[in-house]
Amino acid sequence: MAKRTILAQFLRENRPAWKRWAMVVVGFLLLLLAPVLAHAQGGGPDTLQLVWTAPGDDGAIGTASAYQVRVSTASITLGNWGAANVVGPAPVPLASGKRQGFTVRGLSTDTTYYFAMRTVDDAGNWSGLSNLLRWDWTADATPPSVPTAVAAVRLGAQVRVTWGPDSEPDLDGYSVYRATSESGPFVRVSASLVTPAEYLDGSVPAGAAAVWYEVTASDLSGNESVLSAPVKAQISSPNSDWTLSPVFPNPSATSQSVCIPIVIPAAGGGSAAVDIVNAGGFRVRHIPIASATTCSGGNGAVWDGKNEAGINVAPGIYRARLVADGAHSSVMVVRVP
Incomplete structure (x- = not known):
């Protein structure tokens, strides 16, 4: 079975777009999947979007057959799985490693909900129960940890920047910032969030003797960590220096x-x-x-x-x-x- 990630995102329609999403993260275990019927709950002003990374048909390999997601106002176990309500319709599984999800509607903001997920393969073999997702409508405002072990090495006209990977399950990616002075100003050079934990800078300013880099981590709620400590990459050196x-x-x-x-x-x-x-x-x-x-x-x-x-x-x-x-x-x- 493969361990994957399930995320919850809460959308309130009367909030500005940048404040609409809040997320909760929980890992879950998946096997192989067969088609399953699900029904959508009634609509309402508040919604919850469940997002996860697709498992495989055999561990992390291939494509599962179907998902089943259930919700309850009490903790869900394999023992009471059948008593929890099916929510959906869940989407058709994508290839292993792809991110996907769907929206649950008709929830009450004064109620705490529990979600769990199982998968089944084309032979009818069901996975175990995912880790339990508890959603109490509390927005995630905590940024990820600051990237550590940042290093920068010149490779010809480029600079390779590396750092230690963040293990937080709701990590969305990293941003790389560059300056021509250790004190800045630092300007973002990565056009979009970077994964995995490395970046090849191919736009080093011409004539720069050295450049400095800082890295941040961002989560799926849009929270960005503070900048890492600056690291230096030597670009040019006197004739006597190696x-x-x-x-x-x-x-x-x-x-x-x-x-x-x-x-x-x-x-x-x-x-x-x-x-x-x-x-x-x-x-x-x-x-x-x-x-x-x-x-x-x-x-x-x-x-x-x-x-x-x-x-x-x-x-x-x-x-x-x-x-x-x-x-x-x-x-x-x-x-x-």
């Missing part, structure tokens, strides 16, 4: 190549190289920058995870050491099975 940034992906599988981002001075790479050393300090690979495969975007060197003999190195902790014009710096590389 910049080595954290590799990605990290950790990485032993069969997976990694990018080692390097800002190369305008004078060129010369005889600079990256050495991969193991936890014992022994060099397992020497990568001359001049002949290395470059990362996507044009900057940095790619390590294919192999040693000098062309064999994948064992899982463990390594370091990528930059040796260039007297500059010595290193970053950690973690290889996993």
Whole structure:
């Protein structure tokens, strides 16, 4: 069974559009689904929109056959599932991972409601009960947590911005802001909400020596978190300066190549190289920058995870050491099975 998300959105018709939606989130478990009849409740001035992410026909794979959603003024369990009222009609399931929902009408704003959902497959196998959704008409005004572990790395003429993913179930996406000074002003550069937790900035201002980024998270109620702490991406550097940034992906599988981002001075790479050393300090690979495969975007060197003999190195902790014009710096590389 796959764990998915169900959301509730409350619409009052006499409120401004930006205040109309309030959401409650609860995860639910789904199996496979077969067609089921449902009926719509009577209309009224207040409505509740249920929204969820479609499960699969087999866990997260394929498309389920049908949904059934029920409502009660008391907590719903498998034991009293049959006594709860069917609401709908629920839509035809979409492919796994797609967001969908429908509107429940005729509810009273002075009543607390409980909603639960089950799915069935084309063989008539029903899922267990979803997690219970309790709706008491209280609007969600709490913003998501501030994104953490924000990092920015130059890749040629672009900058790759990454951050730690937010696990809140009503997360809608992220916004990325950029400035040419650490103190701002910061201007949003992502045209729409970003998912997953990374952004490739291809519009870095010409001539900028460095740029700074901040990231926010937004939920499905439209609440936006405060800005993360600014992080710097070095764009240009004096001829004598080299910049080595954290590799990605990290950790990485032993069969997976990694990018080692390097800002190369305008004078060129010369005889600079990256050495991969193991936890014992022994060099397992020497990568001359001049002949290395470059990362996507044009900057940095790619390590294919192999040693000098062309064999994948064992899982463990390594370091990528930059040796260039007297500059010595290193970053950690973690290889996993």
